[in-house]
Amino acid sequence: xxxxxxxxxxxxxxxxPVFLLNAKHIKTIKRKIDKEDVKTEKERxxxxxxxxxxxxxxxxxxxxxxxxxxxxxLKSHILMLRDKMVYDKGIGFIEEKRVNAExxxxxxxxxxxxxxxxxxxxxIRERLEDIGFxxxxxxxxLAGTETRLDFSSVEEPVIIVARNLSPADTLHISKEKVxxxxxxxxxxxxxxxxxxxxxxIPAVVGLEGVTSRCLSGETMIVDGLKGQVIIEPDEATLSExxxxxxxxxxxxxxxxxxxxxxxxxxxGYRIKVMANMELVEEIPIVIQHGAEGVGLFRxxxxxxxxxxxxxxxxxxxxxxxxxxxxxxxxxTIRTLDIGGDKLASDLCCEEEINPALGxxxxxxxxxxxxxxxxxxxAILRASVFGxxxxxFPMVSGKxxxxxxxxxxxxxxxxxxxxGKDFNRDIKTGIMIEVPTAVLTADILAREADFFSxxxxxxxxxxxxxxxxxxxxxxxxxxLHPGVLRMIKMTVDSGHRENIEVGMCxxxxxxxxxxxxxxxxxxxxxxxxxxxxxxIKKIIRQSNxxxxxxxxxxLLGLESANQVKDKVVEFFxxxxxxxxxxxxxxxxxxxxx
Amino acid sequence: xxxxxxxxxxxxxxxxxxxxxRFAQTASTFESDIWVEKDGVSVDGKSILEVxxxxxxxxxxxxxxxxxxxxREAVETxxxxxxxxxGEID
Numbered sequence: 001x002x003x004x005x006x007x008x009x010x011x012x013x014x015x016x017p018v019f020l021l022n023a024k025h026i027k028t029i030k031r032k033i034d035k036e037d038v039k040t041e042k043e044r045x046x047x048x049x050x051x052x053x054x055x056x057x058x059x060x061x062x063x064x065x066x067x068x069x070x071x072x073x074l075k076s077h078i079l080m081l082r083d084k085m086v087y088d089k090g091i092g093f094i095e096e097k098r099v100n101a102e103x104x105x106x107x108x109x110x111x112x113x114x115x116x117x118x119x120x121x122x123x124i125r126e127r128l129e130d131i132g133f134x135x136x137x138x139x140x141x142l143a144g145t146e147t148r149l150d151f152s153s154v155e156e157p158v159i160i161v162a163r164n165l166s167p168a169d170t171l172h173i174s175k176e177k178v179x180x181x182x183x184x185x186x187x188x189x190x191x192x193x194x195x196x197x198x199x200x201i202p203a204v205v206g207l208e209g210v211t212s213r214c215l216s217g218e219t220m221i222v223d224g225l226k227g228q229v230i231i232e233p234d235e236a237t238l239s240e241x242x243x244x245x246x247x248x249x250x251x252x253x254x255x256x257x258x259x260x261x262x263x264x265x266x267x268g269y270r271i272k273v274m275a276n277m278e279l280v281e282e283i284p285i286v287i288q289h290g291a292e293g294v295g296l297f298r299x300x301x302x303x304x305x306x307x308x309x310x311x312x313x314x315x316x317x318x319x320x321x322x323x324x325x326x327x328x329x330x331x332t333i334r335t336l337d338i339g340g341d342k343l344a345s346d347l348c349c350e351e352e353i354n355p356a357l358g359x360x361x362x363x364x365x366x367x368x369x370x371x372x373x374x375x376x377x378a379i380l381r382a383s384v385f386g387x388x389x390x391x392f393p394m395v396s397g398k399x400x401x402x403x404x405x406x407x408x409x410x411x412x413x414x415x416x417x418x419g420k421d422f423n424r425d426i427k428t429g430i431m432i433e434v435p436t437a438v439l440t441a442d443i444l445a446r447e448a449d450f451f452s453x454x455x456x457x458x459x460x461x462x463x464x465x466x467x468x469x470x471x472x473x474x475x476x477x478x479l480h481p482g483v484l485r486m487i488k489m490t491v492d493s494g495h496r497e498n499i500e501v502g503m504c505x506x507x508x509x510x511x512x513x514x515x516x517x518x519x520x521x522x523x524x525x526x527x528x529x530x531x532x533x534x535i536k537k538i539i540r541q542s543n544x545x546x547x548x549x550x551x552x553x554l555l556g557l558e559s560a561n562q563v564k565d566k567v568v569e570f571f572x573x574x575x576x577x578x579x580x581x582x583x584x585x586x587x588x589x590x591x592x
Numbered sequence: 593x594x595x596x597x598x599x600x601x602x603x604x605x606x607x608x609x610x611x612x613x614r615f616a617q618t619a620s621t622f623e624s625d626i627w628v629e630k631d632g633v634s635v636d637g638k639s640i641l642e643v644x645x646x647x648x649x650x651x652x653x654x655x656x657x658x659x660x661x662x663x664r665e666a667v668e669t670x671x672x673x674x675x676x677x678x679g680e681i682d
Contacts, residue, residue, distance in 0.1 A: 076613035079640040083616075086641070112641060119647045127609050127644055 001234050004207055007186075008227035009193035011530065012202035013245040014180030015238070018231075019158035020144030020216045021165070029143075030103040033094075041094050045101040047215050048141040049090075052134070053081055054217065073130070080134045085112055101142055109135050144211050159220050163211055165192045180222035182229055184208050187473045188506065196224075197528045198282055204229050206470060259290030259533035261540065265518065269544035273536055274332075274526035276504055280318065283325050286529045290536060293329035295452065295526020296391070296504040297322060299375070300338055309371060315378035323386035330387040332429065332452070332504075332526070333379055335372070337361045337393040356466065361394030366403055376411050383423035390426055391452055396434040401447040431504075433457035438486045441493035451494045452526070455505025459483055477560040478507050479567065484516070484555060491520050502526060512567055514538045515574070519551030541575055593624075595667040596657040599674045606649035611678040616640040618673060624660025626670070637670070 033041050056078050060071045080086060086108055093104035109132065116128045144161070157179045164185040181196050186205035196203035202224030214220060214231045221230040221241050225248070230237060263273045274295030275286040286294065302310045302318060310318075323331045338360060352358035365372035382388055392404055408428070415422050430437065430444050433454035437444060445451065455478060460467050462483060465476045477483070487503070494501035502524030507513055509527030511534055517525060518539065527535065550570055557563050601607055607615065619626045619637040626637035628646060630653075635642035637656065648654055656674075658666040673679075 072610055072613065075617070076609060076640060079613055079616055079620075083639050083641045084636065085639055115641075115645045119645055121606065121608070121647045121649060123605060123608050124644050124647055130609070131641065 001237060002213065002231045004210060004213070004229045004231070006207035006210075006227050006229070007188055007205050008224055009186070009188050009205040010181070010196035010201060010203035010224045011248075012180075012200065012224045013241060013248055014159055014202040014220075014222040014224070015241060015245065016157055016159050016179040016220065018161050018214050018216055018218045018220045020211060020214065021160055021162035029100070030106070031100040033098050033100055035098065038095055038098065041101055042091055044142070044215075045090055045094060045104065045138075047218070048101065048138050049081055049087060051141045051215050051217050052137045053078055055137070056081070077130060077134050080131055081138070086131070086135065102139055105135050105139055105142075141215055144216065159222055161210055161214060161220070180220075180224065181205070182207055182210055182220070182222055184210055185468065185470065187467055187470075187476070194506070194528070195278075197530055198277060198279070198285070200285065200530060206473075208470075255533040255537070256288060256290075259288070259536065261290075261536065263292075263536045263539045265539060265542045265544040265547075267543050267545055269518065271518065271522065271539060272502070272524040273532055273539070274330075274502070274504075274524055275529040275532060276526050277529065280321055280325075282529065283322065286326070289529040289532040291329070291529055291532055293387070294322075294326060294331040295502055295524055297331055297333045299334060299336055303336060303338060309374075312374040312378050315375055316381050319378055319382035319388070320385050323382055323388045327386040330389060332389040332391050334391040334393055334431065335362070335375055335379075336365055338364060356460070362392050362400055362404065363394065366400065366407075369407070372407070373411060376408060377415065380411065380415060380422040380426065381420055383426050384421045388423070388426065389429060389450075391429040391431055393431045393454070394434060394457070395430045395432075395444065396436050397440055398443050398447060401430065401444065405447070432490050433461065433505075435462050435486070438490050441490045442496065445494050445497035445499050448499060450499050451490060451501045452524075453487060453490055453501065453503040453505060453522075455483075455487075455503060455507035458486065458505065459507075462486065478510075478513070479563040480560045481555070481557060481563065484551075484563065487517075487522075488520055488551070488555065491522060495521065500524060509535060511535060511538055512571060515542060515547045515550055515570055516554065516567065518542055518544050519547030519549075519554075521548070538575065546574070593661060593663040594657070594659045595663040596655055597667050597671045598653060598655050599671045601648045601650055601652045601654065601674060603677050604650055606647075606652065607643065607654075609644065611673075612643040613640050614678050615670065615673060616643055618670060619666070622658070622660070622662050622666040622669075624658040624663045624666050626666055627657045629655040629657060 056074050060074045089108050089111065090101070090104045093099055093107045094101060097104070097107070099107070112131055113128060116125055119125050157177050159180040159182065160178055161182045162184070164183055165181065178201055180201055181192060181203035183192060183205045184207055186192055188205070193203060193205055202222045204222055204224060204227050207229060210229065218232050221233050221237070223229070223241070230241075233241065262270070264270050272292050273290070274293045275289065275291035276296040276298070277283070277286055277294055278298035278301050302315060319333065359367060379388065379390060392401070395401055405428075412422065412424060427449040429450040429452055430448045431454045432438055432441065432451050435458070438458070441451070456467065459465070459476060459478055459480070463475060463477065463480060465472050467473055467476050491501045500523040503517060503522055504526040508517065508525040509531035514535060525535065554563055554566060557566065603611055616638055627634045628637045628643055630646045630648060633646060635646050637643060656667050656670050
């Protein structure tokens with residue numbers, strides 16, 4: 001049993017077998033090991049061998065009657081695996097030469113090759129191939145090369161362990177087959193984490209070295225509440241976690257039960273609580289968790305799942321379904337926000353040195369007019385089936401909005417000529433996530449019907465922090481005084497022009513930040529659906545006026561740490577003590 | 593206890609993969625240590641790889657030797673396997 005701790009990325013508890021997804025670059029790594037690591041390495045070797053043996057036995061037992069004959073070959077493979085020239089020698093090499101298991105296997109194979117080369121019988125010499133096969137199978141288990149191709153063959157639900165999961169990888173993962181995620185890279189705001197949360201799959205990310213510490217098939221507990229991972233738990237730990245899993249599910253049920261109560265503060269301030277979503281499959285989750293609509297509907301998935309671009313009709317049907325099923329609730333649809341860590345493989349042809357600052361989102365759309373046109377036409381056509389709103393990402397100033405509105409006007413005229421129905425008064429919004437958009441929010445407010453603050457990118461661009469870079473991600477501080485000021489500035493600028501200002505970044509779904517966001521005077525919070533019931537509960541226990549004066553106090557502070565201390569203190573003083581035990585259940589305070 | 597017996601390999605292909613596999617597998621079921629000796633070279637009878645490397649084409653004479661509590665039984669069973677051509681029709 002081994003317990004590892006990293007970042008809690010998606011709440012919940014998963015217990016099940018590991019499925020190690022290999023990153024392409026993992027090759028046989030030859031490594032000298034320290035004396036004190038010999039035991040662990042020998043165990044690792046033994047586990048890999050056992051794993052292959054189990055796989056072979058399983059294969060034998062599953063052979064259909066007509067090819068049962070072939071089981072002899074597989075049986076001889078098991079013998080080879082446990083042969084003293086492979087197994088005992090391998091263990092011996094690890095101990096004597098202080099090499100890692102992979103290297104020991106290489107030495108084993110070389111030695112056997114030497115012996116076999118002296119055999120005159122060609123037929124027997126060919127058996128070397130079988131030994132190579134067996135050794136490679138062990139190596140594959142050690143390296144976790146049960147690749148993504150094999151994933152389709154997985155029958156029982158698994159816990160995916162990988163170095164990193166690209167958004168495209170996660171797309172192919174079905175909820176029925178995946179109990180949890182564990183990755184070496186990533187942070188709470190990386191795409192995988194967001195996806196895991198929206199699917200309600202427990203996840204732990206940023207766990208360096210996890211892919212070399214467990215093997216496919218081993219039992220793992222993923223504690224997405226505490227950010228803990230337990231490999232090969234003992235019986236006591238297992239039963240403790242089964243109990244915790246049950247408690248958590250009970251807690252979730254209770255929370256959901258109360259989720260439709262309004263989000264109104266004790267002094268009568270109403271704030272809209274909406275959901276972020278990207279898959280049609282999430283609609284039931286959105287409704288069940290008491291969302292008053294969708295504040296952010298991400299549209300990248302249809303562009304990422306297929307090698308070819310989706311057609312206007314495909315997009316139209318998808319948008320129509322979402323807006324119809326969520327009717328009468330509003331759905332805010334964000335136009336294509338591709339680029340940075342959300343790259344679509346075939347869409348962008350040029351490799352960019354700095355994609356986060358490159359051709360993405362609205363810039364990309366204005367560059368690829370044909371693509372943008374198809375999406376806008378699809379959205380407009382779907383707009384008559386419910387309350388659909390448009391949101392443009394990554395706008396950096398008025399110039400882009402002028403271009404967007406001109407194009408939108410042209411498309412409306414086109415549709416009118418074609419006799420196609422659409423809502424000419426569709427509300428258009430600007431996503432505030434570039435620092436210059438904050439600074440010119442007063443100007444931008446005259447070009448839009450609403451603002452939505454995208455905190456993930458706003459924080460990243462303001463603090464110059466790449467949120468997936470582990471070396472600097474600790475500097476990603478939502479409570480940085482600069483960030484707070486920008487939020488305040490955006491809200492005030494919007495309100496002066498009588499437009500609504502919402503927030504759709506991860507910050508909006510963080511319980512601890514609720515008093516700040518209420519105090520800032522935001523009109524709408526849009527978040528992962530799972531967070532809604534709890535956020536609503538906190539809102540119901542808040543007093544907006546008190547929050548507002550608390551915010552004025554915060555704006556006078558000088559560092560993120562000072563702000564954080566104050567916020568935690570405020571929370572402890574103003575909210576019932578049960579908040580701490582149950583409502584912080586989802587996330588570790590130290591990670592905020 | 594010690595036991596040993598000399599036998600001739602009768603299979604057409606000799607002690608190739610499948611017979612070697614059966615040999616080692618059967619040998620492994622005994623507690624005694626088991627050796628296969630050919631031309632003065634002795635290898636572990638429980639190791640399929642070692643048995644393969646002694647390379648015994650058809651007609652080769654080998655000595656099966658065992659030492660341990662069930663040595664006699666082991667030698668008898670294993671020589672039986674060899675003389676019955678490992679139950680194979682080739």
